[in-house]
Amino acid sequence: MQQSDLFEPLLAAYRNVQINDEGISNQALYEALDLVGGERKPVGRARQPHNLEHRKVRWHQQTLRKLGLLERVPGQRGNWRLTPKAQKEGDLTPAPQGVALVAFSTDLGVAIWTRTETLAGKLTDRISAIITSPPYPLRQARAYGNPSEEGYVDFICRSLEPLLKNLIVGGCVALNISQDIFLSKSPARSMHLELLTLAMNQKLGLYLHERMVWENRSKPPGPTYWASITRQQLNVGYEPVLIFCNDPVRCVADNRRVLQPHSDRHAKLLAAGGETRTATYGDGAYKLRPGSFGNVTAGKIPKNVVSITHASREVEKTRKQAKELGLPVHGALMPVKLARLLVEFLTPPGGLVLDPFGGWLSTALACEEAGYRWLASEMMAEYVAGGGIRLSGRPGFRASFDLEGWNPGDSSRN
Known part of the structure; x- marks a missing residue:
């Protein structure tokens, strides 16, 4: 994997300095990057003196050219310009096949701009848990693209399969997936969740460990047509989280890592030594005896x-910062609080968490808060930059791009 501290500043410099399609000279580029002058050192067998910083710039020009973001100006020696693809403000830049660039890192983790299939070929670490919110199979795709309903199961299985070889014995895969997909022109729900659950077992050899319900009370009303117009559906209030394990008997999940405080009522019951009454419920299935629920537990x-x-203040702050920097706003974030619950529940201490659909790095931020190591990949460069905003204050943060210099829509900045 390649680490570069010039990749994004170089791209930003062209966006900020270039006028129309005329391109800019290397000298103008050096000035924009504050690399005018500098020490010259002997290089290569001939030991000819060269400016090493300028050589790095020219090397990254070739990288951007291969990515389809930069091209030479015809008939002008030393002049380069952005391609139409790179000039489109607000567009997302997908990682090309085979490219894996470290976007930023902290003391606990690394965020990589790459595709899941590229990541799989380079992954060597043992993974304790895969926790992610993959793209939903929406009929109207978001900016980052979505698989179709028909191809959704194959898309998920194809993305996860090469990563599972690195999953530890007893390791889990948690998927936050929408259930709110409907058949065309029908209030009938898609059965992609059921088909995916079966495929995860039959194709990938994973076992269904848990179905969690994430109730989201701030979720907007919907499905609009079937709930508000035809009145055939109820408004949606939750999303499922499917958790799978490769070896259920040796599953490393542990609910003692996510115990919650006892209620005041239960705390008083514990302090009193438990129940003092005798009762039977459910035709004898449940019985209360004096002392029941009297054992003191951690939670x-x-x-x-x-x-x-x-919704959260942290997300709103990040969205505001992203807009100020000219970055597209991610509209479908898994809450950090949900991600943290999954991280702590499913991952043993010292374990490594992988998020192959990183987005704005909610899972990574949850790992940072809980003190877990993490690795995240995201295909869209602008979303990795948005994730960098969220984690920029974490210990050891180091970015391969300049967040303050990222503003593709402002040609006046330099």
Whole structure:
């Protein structure tokens, strides 16, 4: 994997300095990057003196050319310009096949601009848990693209299969996936969730470990047509989280890592030594005896229905910063609070968490908060930069791009 501290500043310099399609000279580029002058050192067998910083710039020009973002100006020696693809403001830049660039890192993790299939070929570390929110099979695709409903199961299985070889024995895969996909012109729901659940077992050899319900009370009303117009559906209030394990008997999930505080009522019950009455419920299935629930425990076990809003001040702050920098805003984020619950529940201490559909790096931020190592990949360069905004204050943060210099829509900055 390639690490570059010039890749994004170089691209930003062309966006900020170039006028129309005329391109800019290398000398103008050096000035924009504040690389005028500098020490010259002997290089190569001939030991000819060269400016090493200028050589790095020219090397990255070739990288950008191969990515389809930069081209020479015909008939002008030393002049380069952005391609139409690179000039489109607000467009997302997908990582080309085979390219894997380290976008930023912290003391705990690394974010990589790459495709999942490219990541799989370079992954060597053992993964304790894969926790991610892959693209939903939406009929109207978002800017980052979405697989079709028909191809969704194959897309997920194809993306995960090469990563599973690195998953530890007893390791888990958690997928936050939408259930709100409907058949064309029908209030009938798609059965992609059921088909995916079966395929994860039959194609990938994974076992269904848990179905969690993420209740989102701030979710906007919908499905609009079927709930508000024809009145045949109820408004949606939750999304499922499917958790799979490669070896259920040796599963490393542990609910003691996510215990919640006892309620005041239960704390008083514990302090009193438990129940003082005798009772029978459910035709004898449940019985209360004096002393029941009297054993002091570290906390209560969470239920598999969690209520977490997707809105947060941290997200709103990040969206504002992204807009100021000319970055596209990600509109479908998994809440960090949900990601953290999954990280701590599914990952043993010292384990490594992988998010192959990183987006704005919610899973990575959850790992940072909980003190877990992480690795995240994201195909769209602009989303990796947005994730960099969120994690820029974390210990050891080092970016391969200049967040302050990222503004493709402002040609006045330099």
